[in-house]
Amino acid sequence: MSIRVQNLTKVYSRPGSGSQRAVDAVSFEVRPGEIVGFLGPNGAGKSTTMKIATGYLPPTEGTVEVNGFDVRTQSLDVRRSLGYLPEHNPLYLDLYVKEFLQFAGSLHGLRGAGLNRRVQEMIALVGLEVEQGKKIGQLSKGYRQRVGLAQSLIHNPPVLILDEPTTGLDPNQLSEIREVIRQAGREKTVLFSTHIMQEVEALCDRVVIINRGRIVADGDLNHLRAGTDGLITVVAEFEQELTDPLLLGGLPGVQRVEALGQGRYRLTTNRQTELRAAIFRQAADRNLTLVGLKQEENSLEGIFRELTKNNE
Ligand code: ADP
Numbered sequence: 290m291s292i293r294v295q296n297l298t299k300v301y302s303r304p305g306s307g308s309q310r311a312v313d314a315v316s317f318e319v320r321p322g323e324i325v326g327f328l329g330p331n332g333a334g335k336s337t338t339m340k341i342a343t344g345y346l347p348p349t350e351g352t353v354e355v356n357g358f359d360v361r362t363q364s365l366d367v368r369r370s371l372g373y374l375p376e377h378n379p380l381y382l383d384l385y386v387k388e389f390l391q392f393a394g395s396l397h398g399l400r401g402a403g404l405n406r407r408v409q410e411m412i413a414l415v416g417l418e419v420e421q422g423k424k425i426g427q428l429s430k431g432y433r434q435r436v437g438l439a440q441s442l443i444h445n446p447p448v449l450i451l452d453e454p455t456t457g458l459d460p461n462q463l464s465e466i467r468e469v470i471r472q473a474g475r476e477k478t479v480l481f482s483t484h485i486m487q488e489v490e491a492l493c494d495r496v497v498i499i500n501r502g503r504i505v506a507d508g509d510l511n512h513l514r515a516g517t518d519g520l521i522t523v524v525a526e527f528e529q530e531l532t533d534p535l536l537l538g539g540l541p542g543v544q545r546v547e548a549l550g551q552g553r554y555r556l557t558t559n560r561q562t563e564l565r566a567a568i569f570r571q572a573a574d575r576n577l578t579l580v581g582l583k584q585e586e587n588s589l590e591g592i593f594r595e596l597t598k599n600n601e
Contacts, residue, residue: 291448291478292342292355294317294353297316298349299338310502311502312502313334314503315504316504317504319478319480322477322478324493325479325481325494326496327496327497328483328486328497328499329498333500334499339450342355343355343368343371343450344360344367355367371446371450373449374434374451374452376456380425380437382426386428389440390408399443407445411439411442414442417435430457431459431462431466434455442473448479449480449481450479451470451480452481493510498597506596520592521585523585525554525568526579527577537571540556543556544557
């Protein structure tokens with residue numbers, strides 16, 4: 290009931306434009322019973338890693354084992370052990386919800402009364418009772434995601450791999466889908482990708498962060514916070530864009546300044562200087578109107594930004 294990724298590399302060759310190393314010597318493990326968040330900015334290599342782990346894409350180098358089975362040589366055992374929700378959740382829009390789940394179950398060898406019972410269990414588990422008589426094409430994005438989750442769970446696999454299961458959902462749908470993942474995680478090993486830090490805080494035991502194809506962090510959330518101890522970010526908001534934002538960079542201890550637009554700037558420091566007072570004085574000296582000042586210490590958002598900052 291685990292996922293073991295060892296030294297995984299994927300090079301995409303693109304006709305006419307050379308090749309791209311999308312995943313570069315990546316190793317990590319999801320231990321039995323863990324819910325692990327797989328984080329990284331767009332293009333970091335999350336989907337590629339997950340597609341290889343589910344047997345949908347061959348690796349260039351390295352191995353992935355799911356539940357002890359090698360994805361290259363034991364792909365049938367891997368598929369039996371694994372539920373997968375792909376990024377764009379390809380569904381048959383013309384099928385009715387029940388019909389689709391019956392089809393998905395039949396692909397895993399379920400038949401007759403056993404199949405019908407399992408479909409009903411899944412409909413109840415993901416909260417699709419009211420919508421079960423509809424065609425998938427008539428469902429909202431949130432309900433389609435539930436159908437995708439039901440499909441990934443139908444054969445009761447011990448391991449779940451979910452690629453951005455909550456992207457594009459509204460806040461209510463988001464919390465409902467998170468609840469389904471949390472429930473599933475009580476008895477299954479789960480790896481899911483996201484770029485939302487709060488989601489990780491809400492659901493995960495551990496996080497693996499990938500940036501430009503390489504792992505930049507792997508650990509539990511407290512460990513990650515401790516490792517970047519002292520990281521402080523301050524967001525300062527001025528009435529207008531600064532004509533000379535460099536003046537913020539000159540404040541004591543400031544390592545980095547990012548312009549966020551509309552007069553907002555994010556400053557990063559790891560010194561225990563009182564940056565807010567310095568910003569305030571600077572604004573007063575230059576006759577600038579400061580309309581907001583907010584400090585965050587060791588926030589996971591801040592840590593994520595630091596670890597993935599040279600993504601541009
Ligand atoms: P993520 O899921 O973290 O957004 P992906 O794994 O989708 O990242 O992509 C990693 C990199 O590989 C990106 O630069 C992307 O453009 C590239 N890539 C993904 N799929 C392909 C493909 N089929 N052919 C060529 N390049 C690809």
